[in-house]
Amino acid sequence: MKKIFQILSIAVLTLGWSCNDDDFLNRPPTGQLSEDQIWTDEGQVLSVLGDLYNRYVDIATFKTIRIDNNDVPGWTTVGDFNEAFWSEAGRYNVFQNSGWDLKSWSHWDYAYIREMNLFIQKCTAADKLSPAVRERYLAEARFLRASYYFELVKRMGGVPLILEPMVYDYSGDPSYLQHPRAKESEIYDFVIKEAEEIKDKLPATPGEKSRATKAAALAMEVRAALYAGSIAKYGVNTPAVSLPGGEVGIPANMANGYYTKALAAAKEIITGKAGVYALYTKKPDLSENFASIFYDKANNSEVIFVEDFKLQSGKVHYFTGWNQPRYGAEEEEGGRINPSLQFVEAFEKLDNTFAPIPTTNANGTPIYYTDQTDIFAGRDARLAGTVILPGTTFKSRKVDIWAGYQLANGTVISGDDRGAQKTLPGKTVPEQVVGFDGPIDGFEFTAQTGFYLRKYLDPVLGSGQRGVNSEVWLVRYRYAEVLLNAAEAAFELGQAAEAAGYMNQVRERAGLVKPLKGSDINFDRIVHERRVELAFEGHVLYDMKRWRIAHQIMDGNAITAAEVSKDLGKATKRNTQPWGLWSYKIYDPGSANNGKWIFKPVKLSRVTGSDRFQLGNYYSYIDDAIISNNPKLVRNPNQ
Amino acid sequence: MKIRFHIMPLVAMVALLSACEKDNYTEPKSTLSGQIVYNGEPIGVEEGQVRLQLWQPGFGKLAAIDAPIAQDGSYSALLFDGNYKLVFPRNRGPFKTIVKDAAAKDTLFVNLSGNQTLDVEVMPYYMIRTPQFSGGESKVNASIKLEKILTGTEGKDIERVSLYVNRTDFVARATNVAVTDVPGADIKDLNAINLTANVPTLSPAQSFVFARVGVKIKDVEDMVFTPVQKVNL
Numbered sequence: 001m002k003k004i005f006q007i008l009s010i011a012v013l014t015l016g017w018s019c020n021d022d023d024f025l026n027r028p029p030t031g032q033l034s035e036d037q038i039w040t041d042e043g044q045v046l047s048v049l050g051d052l053y054n055r056y057v058d059i060a061t062f063k064t065i066r067i068d069n070n071d072v073p074g075w076t077t078v079g080d081f082n083e084a085f086w087s088e089a090g091r092y093n094v095f096q097n098s099g100w101d102l103k104s105w106s107h108w109d110y111a112y113i114r115e116m117n118l119f120i121q122k123c124t125a126a127d128k129l130s131p132a133v134r135e136r137y138l139a140e141a142r143f144l145r146a147s148y149y150f151e152l153v154k155r156m157g158g159v160p161l162i163l164e165p166m167v168y169d170y171s172g173d174p175s176y177l178q179h180p181r182a183k184e185s186e187i188y189d190f191v192i193k194e195a196e197e198i199k200d201k202l203p204a205t206p207g208e209k210s211r212a213t214k215a216a217a218l219a220m221e222v223r224a225a226l227y228a229g230s231i232a233k234y235g236v237n238t239p240a241v242s243l244p245g246g247e248v249g250i251p252a253n254m255a256n257g258y259y260t261k262a263l264a265a266a267k268e269i270i271t272g273k274a275g276v277y278a279l280y281t282k283k284p285d286l287s288e289n290f291a292s293i294f295y296d297k298a299n300n301s302e303v304i305f306v307e308d309f310k311l312q313s314g315k316v317h318y319f320t321g322w323n324q325p326r327y328g329a330e331e332e333e334g335g336r337i338n339p340s341l342q343f344v345e346a347f348e349k350l351d352n353t354f355a356p357i358p359t360t361n362a363n364g365t366p367i368y369y370t371d372q373t374d375i376f377a378g379r380d381a382r383l384a385g386t387v388i389l390p391g392t393t394f395k396s397r398k399v400d401i402w403a404g405y406q407l408a409n410g411t412v413i414s415g416d417d418r419g420a421q422k423t424l425p426g427k428t429v430p431e432q433v434v435g436f437d438g439p440i441d442g443f444e445f446t447a448q449t450g451f452y453l454r455k456y457l458d459p460v461l462g463s464g465q466r467g468v469n470s471e472v473w474l475v476r477y478r479y480a481e482v483l484l485n486a487a488e489a490a491f492e493l494g495q496a497a498e499a500a501g502y503m504n505q506v507r508e509r510a511g512l513v514k515p516l517k518g519s520d521i522n523f524d525r526i527v528h529e530r531r532v533e534l535a536f537e538g539h540v541l542y543d544m545k546r547w548r549i550a551h552q553i554m555d556g557n558a559i560t561a562a563e564v565s566k567d568l569g570k571a572t573k574r575n576t577q578p579w580g581l582w583s584y585k586i587y588d589p590g591s592a593n594n595g596k597w598i599f600k601p602v603k604l605s606r607v608t609g610s611d612r613f614q615l616g617n618y619y620s621y622i623d624d625a626i627i628s629n630n631p632k633l634v635r636n637p638n639q
Numbered sequence: 640m641k642i643r644f645h646i647m648p649l650v651a652m653v654a655l656l657s658a659c660e661k662d663n664y665t666e667p668k669s670t671l672s673g674q675i676v677y678n679g680e681p682i683g684v685e686e687g688q689v690r691l692q693l694w695q696p697g698f699g700k701l702a703a704i705d706a707p708i709a710q711d712g713s714y715s716a717l718l719f720d721g722n723y724k725l726v727f728p729r730n731r732g733p734f735k736t737i738v739k740d741a742a743a744k745d746t747l748f749v750n751l752s753g754n755q756t757l758d759v760e761v762m763p764y765y766m767i768r769t770p771q772f773s774g775g776e777s778k779v780n781a782s783i784k785l786e787k788i789l790t791g792t793e794g795k796d797i798e799r800v801s802l803y804v805n806r807t808d809f810v811a812r813a814t815n816v817a818v819t820d821v822p823g824a825d826i827k828d829l830n831a832i833n834l835t836a837n838v839p840t841l842s843p844a845q846s847f848v849f850a851r852v853g854v855k856i857k858d859v860e861d862m863v864f865t866p867v868q869k870v871n872l
Contacts (some may be wrong), residue, residue, distance in 0.1 A: 098813040239858055240730045551860075556812040610813045613686075615730070615860045624702035638730045639862065 015119055015638055039126040042133050048119060052144050053211070055112055056307065057151045059105065060538025062317035062456075062474055068103065075322045078536050079337035081544075082611060084453065085578040085604060088336050089444045092606040095577065098556060099612040102639050105541070106620035107149075110162065116145040117165040119547060135172050139201035142218070143212040146194035149634035150224050153187040154542050157248035157619040157636060158342075161190060180632040187256060188228035192261060195221035199274070206275040207299075209306045209473070215274035216305035219477035221265040222485045229258030229492065230546040238548045241618045241637055246635055248619050259489045265588045266486035269304075269479070270502075270548045271426055277301055277479045279509050286511045290385030293480075294456050302480060304518050306473040310313070316469035320458040325388060325399045326418070326445050327436035330464035335437070337536075339450035340548035340578030341385045341601055344376075345568055347532055348382040352514050356565030357581060359599040368596040372402070372583055377601055381511035382532055388452035390435075390583055395459055400435040401447045403582035408591065412584060416440060424587055439582050441605050449580030480506050496521045503529055545618055547571070556612030564601055576610035579603055616636065647665040651798075671706075671723070671749065673757040674717035675732070677788065682734065682763055682863035685853070689732045690714075691751075691759070694724040696790050708732075710809070710867060723749040725759070733856060733863035734763040737787060762858045764789050765797070767865045772850055774870035779804050779817070779836045779850045783865060785829040797823035798855040799861075802834035806841065809869050810851045816841065823857070838872060847871045 028034070038044040061074040076094075088096060099186035107256065119141045123134060145163075157261050160179035168177060182190075195217045204214040232255035235242060242249030268274060280302035283289040293302055309315050324334035357375055360366050369375050372391030374385060389395055390401035404414025405424060413422055414434050417636045421430040438446030487502035497518035504515040506529065516525070530543055544550035552572040559577045567573045580602045586593045616638035627633050649848035671693075674681045691714055706716040725747040727736055736745035737760055749757060769783040781802050787794060803810050804817040812818075817836040826832060838848055851869050853862040 241858065337764065557818065558813065558815065608814075616728075625700055628700035628702070635729075639728050 018492050034377045035122070039122055040128040042129060043377060045123065045126070045129065049140060052112075052141060054533050056144065056476075057109070058307070058474065058476065058538060059541060060474075060536065062307075062309070062319045062335060062472075068101075073322065074317070075319060075336055078456070078538070079339075079453065080577045081540050082340060082575045083343045083535060084340055085338045085449045085580065085607070087338050087444050087446060087448045089442075090441075092248070095604075096609045098609045099554075099614060100408035100617050102614070103622040103623070104617065104620060106623070107117060107152060107155050108159075108626055112148060113145065113162055116141055116148070117163060120145070121165055135201050136203070139198040139217075140212045142194050142198050143202070144192045147220060149187055150191045151219065153184060153191070154227065154545070155620050156622060157243075158182045158184040158246065159185050160630075162635075166188065172405055178630040178632050179244075181247040181634060183250075184248055185228060185246065185250045188224055188250075188258070191224040192221050192228075195224070195265070195373050196552055204273075204275040206277055206301065206304075209297075209300070209303055212305070213274070214279060215269050216477055218265050218269050218274055219304050219482055222262050222269070222482055222489075223477075224485065225262035225265065226485050226489055227542065227546050229255045229262060229393055229489065231548075232258060233492065234546070238498060238551070238615060238618070240416060240615050241548070243634060243637055245634060247634055255495065256322055259492045263489040263493065266482050266489065269482050269555060270486060277482075279483075279505060280481055281352075281509060286381030286509070287384035289384050290510065291454055293478070294475060295458055295460075297471075297473065302478050303473070303475055304477040304479060304482070306475050308473045309471040311468070311471045316471055318466065318469050319456055319472065320463040320465060320470045323453050324464040325394050325397075325437055325447070325452050327396050327400045330462065333445050333467055335445045335447055335452055335462065337453040338447055338580070339453055340449055341453045341581045342564060342573075342575055342579060342610075343535065344383065344387060344451060344580040344581065345565055346528065347380040347536070348512065348569070350378050350512060350514070351522075352512060352516065354568035356535060357599065359581075359601065361588055365599040366600075367368075368586065368593045368598060370596055372597050375597075380532065384454075386532075386535055387454075388447075388454045388456045388457075390447075390450060394452075394454070394457065395461070399447070399452065401437045401439060401450055401452075401583070402435040402585055402597075403439050403450075404434050404584055405587040406584040408586075408588040413587070414440075416443075418443070418446060426589065434450040439580065441602075448606075449578060450582050450602075451580075453536065466612075475537065480509075481539075484530055484533060487521075487529075491521050491526055499526075506533055524569055524571045528569050544613075548618070550613040550618065551615060554611040554613040556610060558610040559603075561562075561601060561603070576612070577603070577607050650742065656720060667717050667719045667720050668753045669720050669751050670715055671718055671751055671757060672713065672755075674714070675708060675734075675760060675761055676713040676758045677734070677761060677763050677766060679758070680760060680766070682766075683710060683763070683851070683866055684708055684733065684861055686710050686809055689861050690728065691725050692714075692728055693718070694726070695719075695721055696724070710864065718751055719749075719802045720752045723751060725749055725757075727761075730859075731861060732761065733765075733854075733859055733861045734761040735793065736761055741749055762789055763863060764795050764859065765854055765863060767852065767854060767863060770865040770868070772868040772870050774848070774850075774872050777840075777872060779838060779848065779870050779872075780833070781835075781852050781865075782831070782833045783852050785832060785854065787829065795855045795859060797826060798857045799823055800826065800832055800834065801853050801855065802836045802850060802854060804836050804838055804848050804850045804870075806845065806848060808849045808869070810849050810864075810867050816848070 033259050060078040063074050064071050123138050158181045161182045166177050199214050199217040201212045202212050202217055232250040232252055235249050236252055242372055278301045280293045283292055309317055321331055323337045326335040349355050376389050388399055404412050406412050419432050419436040420434050422433045423430045439448050457474055458470035458472045463470040483502045483506050487499040491499035499521045500516045500518045549572050553575050559574055564579050580598055582602050583597050583599050585594050588594045619636040621639050687707055689708045691706040694703055698767045708714045709825050722846045738745050766788055768786050771782045773780045800821045802819045803815045805815050817838050819834050819836040848870055851865050851867045853864045855862045
């Protein structure tokens with residue numbers, strides 16, 4: 001026993017002595033890179049930058065985002081503000097309440113800002129990188145930082161402008177880290193100044209879409225200057241939405257300066273100084289052409305800056321699966337975003353006039369259509385490019401949207417399940433009496449308003465399958481928006497003819513071949529053109545906010561049947577509830593109308609509330625915890 | 640042996656439960672309630688749109704306790720005893736708050752111990768006087784007089800006067816069955832404002848409705864309302 005103990009002791013001691021403890025403990029970790037390893041290698045720095053790109057904040061997004069501790073799928077943020085009804089049982093409550101929480105859309109991620117500041121600080125000091133590469137990385141990081149400040153100012157008004165990574169000194173007094181809010185105009189000035197400074201450090205390469213380019217920086221500048229200009233100009237309409245320190249609200253005398261900057265920056269893109277961009281006009285069918293802007297990734301001349309996705313890379317999204325037409329879909333779901341009747345009616349006729357979708361004659365009798373699509377004929381091609389209309393196709397399959405049969409005496413025969421069957425009078429065999437895509441009131445994932453969304457849907461096979469998903473990119477800046485921004489800035493500066501010129505380019509692509517004259521351009525026209533061209537791309541909230549018309553459009557009053565088709569094209573037309581348009585097939589054997597179609601506007605039974613945009617919604621609520629931590633912050637008005 | 644085996648989970652459960660400590664705070668018991676008044680007269684507002692904020696300094700992070708104001712201008716909050724500051728959020732309500740002095744501004748200081756009633760005096764832009772409602776033949780008629788309280792530079796014009804008709808006694812913009820708006824420019828005499836609303840066929844049918852008149856003041860978000868009145872058709 002004693003011997004064994006001795007032998008063991010010797011063995012243990014020998015082994016212990018043979019270890020070189022220093023070497024053992026000083027091995028570099030295999031799971032982490034050191035600062036040196038990162039900042040001497042271009043590829044590693046790019047991957048850090050990639051993480052910053054990945055955290056870019058959008059209001060309309062394909063990704064699932066976190067709002068108030070809830071995971072919210074991206075499609076809900078795309079189809080908001082009664083431009084669409086949501087055909088999903090769990091989300092009807094959006095149409096049963098009467099507005100938005102004051103905290104809606106709030107954002108305050110200073111950890112992201114700190115990481116961008118750290119990146120800029122460390123990249124500036126990284127002398128092992130080649131100067132050209134380093135300069136581009138730095139410009140990209142500044143672009144992302146300016147983009148996020150732009151996002152913050154749109155949502156919160158002026159925020160503390162922090163451009164250095166701050167460090168706590170553990171002294172017990174954090175007050176030197178507390179900064180007051182900058183003026184709203186100062187944040188816009190910062191975004192514009194950054195864009196001006198970095199634009200020539202970024203490549204002018206139109207082929208580059210997912211990284212910052214010169215055109216992306218300029219497009220950001222145009223949008224920011226335009227927003228600031230309109231807040232200055234239209235802020236006078238809501239004097240209550242301002243703070244005495246300028247944290248919210250911009251003085252009216254600054255409007256022209258901002259509009260001038262916006263127009264100048266837009267002209268730089270339009271004249272090709274940032275590379276050649278042009279409206280997308282590859283396809284002869286104008287509606288197909290418009291839909292293609294958003295999924296055609298090959299030499300797309302229109303798209304300027306995107307969030308890109310790629311199949312089989314892990315970065316894919318399910319937007320198509322969420323919203324595809326339900327009938328024959330690749331999964332047993334879809335159809336969540338149903339564009340509303342008011343949105344569909346907003347599209348002009350080809351002679352530049354507004355008209356309701358003609359369901360009845362002047363004396364109130366229904367109009368009979370031979371083909372379901374006839375009722376939408378002769379309209380702006382963007383309608384069919386944005387909305388899947390009844391009677392059209394998606395992925396070469398015809399959507400089956402019709403609400404039932406109507407008999408000669410006006411009785412409607414319909415079913416309460418997709419493609420339900422009933423026996424029509426005078427027949428013996430049951431047959432289908434309602435479309436496989438609905439519309440059935442309150443039946444989720446079908447076209448309850450009579451329409452599906454087309455914009456951003458991926459026509460590639462498998463894109464609606466959970467296991468495959470889609471690689472359609474999310475467009476953040478595109479050339480058509482730059483043109484419309486230029487048109488608005490020119491109009492506000494009194495150059496109506498120039499404004500008409502920009503706007504006509506966009507309208508011509510949409511099939512509206514009759515050009516508008518300078519005298520035709522007014523505020524309503526500007527608002528309308530953006531609504532139809534940029535629908536479901538995340539513009540509607542910020543546009544309504546900066547023009548200070550959100551509280552007029554969503555004033556809390558329900559919409560009556562008579563009102564739906566009234567005042568089309570008016571900027572402040574009430575839009576508090578989505579309506580639908582249902583088609584019925586006539587069953588009247590022996591009559592000339594047998595088999596023809598009639599249409600009826602409907603108010604869906606799930607829509608019981610009506611939205612009211614409060615003055616306190618113009619700028620989101622700054623969380624109490626944030627204000628407790630930094631008493632120098634002032635609260636937003638009307639909260 | 641078998642019995643003991645059954646007892647073991649029970650013993651474990653009892654042991655676990657006994658580890659829970661009872662919450663050592665009693666629930667709040669004191670009610671602070673009252674009405675928004677002008678010279679003692681309540682001011683009607685829209686349900687759920689105007690609120691009072693109660694702040695209690697000294698406990699952790701600062702956050703307001705909201706006390707929503709009901710249609711008849713009343714509010715109530717169930718609170719712990721203590722010192723509270725009571726304010727309106729800026730620009731809320733169809734009235735101006737009364738500023739007492741430069742230090743306190745418009746804050747009311749409340750020392751709460753036990754139930755307490757506290758009416759909040761404010762300066763409304765307008766008061767609605769002698770509202771009269773009548774109904775019949777699917778119509779609701781209303782007549783009101785308006786008294787302009789704040790005048791001069793503080794005064795504001797009327798944007799519109801609206802008669803709202805609802806099925807239930809919550810009468811508001813979002814859920815009304817009929818509404819009649821009279822633009823402020825069309826009002827010639829503040830002492831004789833008459834409104835008529837046509838009530839559509841109600842389904843399921845009911846022989847009565849509820850109505851109230853609201854006044855929207857220019858550049859003021861919240862409207863001032865008459866009391867809700869039941870009207871037989």
